[in-house]
Amino acid sequence: MDTKEVKSTVSNLEKAVDDSTILKLLNILHDDVQPTEKLLRETKVGVIVNKYRGHNNPQVSSLVKKMIRGWRDAVQAEKNSRKKASASPSASTSTATSVASTPPPQNKASLSSSSATAPAPALATRSYVGPRDAKKDGVNTQIYDNETRNASVAALYGSLAVERQDPSIHILAIAREIENAVYMAEYSKVNESYRNKLRTFIMQIRNKKNPELRERLLSKQITSERFIKMSPNEMAPEFLKKEIEKMHKQNLFDAQGATEKRAVTDRFTCGKCKHKKVSYYQMQTRSADEPLTTFCTCENCGNRWKFS
Known part of the structure; x- marks a missing residue:
């Protein structure tokens, strides 16, 4: 069956209601489809057929499981054959290269003299491709x-290790120190608090916008014991700290600006103690066309009143 025929059969299968029709169409797909990765992707036949895995009719569900298993094996075999085909040329090329690059034999005298005078080879620097983790770095955790x-x-x-080139052994040592500090802080117990703390610390360290924190930990500017006691604000990157400080100053300024400005006058008389030293301020508490409301406070007895 070609792609068009498979799609047509799948469309009929989706519309089928009775078990006999479903079984008939499934058998057609089972017998006539030559499964390839390309065909399964284009037609999505595997996705549609898999929906009938839990069908009430045991014949339908059994046939579907058999089809899916067979198609999966066929696609895997196809992938394996491609891998073998692509690996063969590269293997022969590498063999030819190694044979061509093999130096001619030398006598023992020349080998000993060259080894005595030749400088020791420099340690190779590993270049990491993609994100690092313990498994890729070959680190046993x-x-x-x-x-x-x-x-x-x-x-x-x-x-x-995010965006770092530090040696694996050094990163592992710092990771162990942090984990052990949390473990000891929880009285040598692996409990919910232990898990929650480590989740928080891992998220803070992994943040790509916070390379300063990773640098401070790996250079030991922050000890593990100090780190696990730091607040999220203390762990935040410098640019975020500046933004928080700026917002704090702005909020403080706005709060001060909203404070009522009071004036002291002798035009008002306190109804309680009859003193005339009264402070007041005015606010618009009603609609704009209404007069301001005056709030008065007696500086002598603290009595308060208002009027419009």
Whole structure:
């Protein structure tokens, strides 16, 4: 069956209601479809057929499971054959290259003299492609008997390694220090508090906009014990700290600007103590065409009143 025929059969299958029609169409697909990755992607036949896996009719569900299993195996075999085909030329090329680059044999005297005078080879610098993590770096994080602690160390390693080129052994050491500090702070227990704290710390460290935090941790400007006691504001990147400070100053200014300006006068008389030293301020408390409301406070007894 070509792509067009498969799509047509799938369309009829979606419209089918009775079990006999569904079984008939499924058998057609089972017998006539030659599954390839391209065909399955274009027609989405696997997606449609898979919907009948939990069908009430056991014949339908059994046939669907058999079809899906067979198609999956066929596609996997296709992928494996492609991999083998692509690997063969590269293997032969590398073999030819190694043979061509093999130096001619030398006598023992020349080898000993050259080894004595030749400088020691420099250590190769590893160039990391893509995001780093413990598995890609070949780092063993199976340190403890507790899997949660091991997973925490691995997650901390991946967070500390974001956009970093530090040696793996150094990153692992810092990750272990942080995890152990949290573990000890929780009285050597892996509990919900332990998990929540580590989730928070991992998110803060992993933040790509906060390279300063990773730098401070890996350079040990911040100790692990100090780090686990820091507030989110203290961990925030410098640009965010400046924004928070700016907002705080603006809010403080706005709050001060909203304070009522009071004036002291002797035009009003306190109805309670009859003193004339009265402070007042005015506000528009009603509609714009109404007069201002005057709020008075007696500076002598503290009595308050208002009038319009």
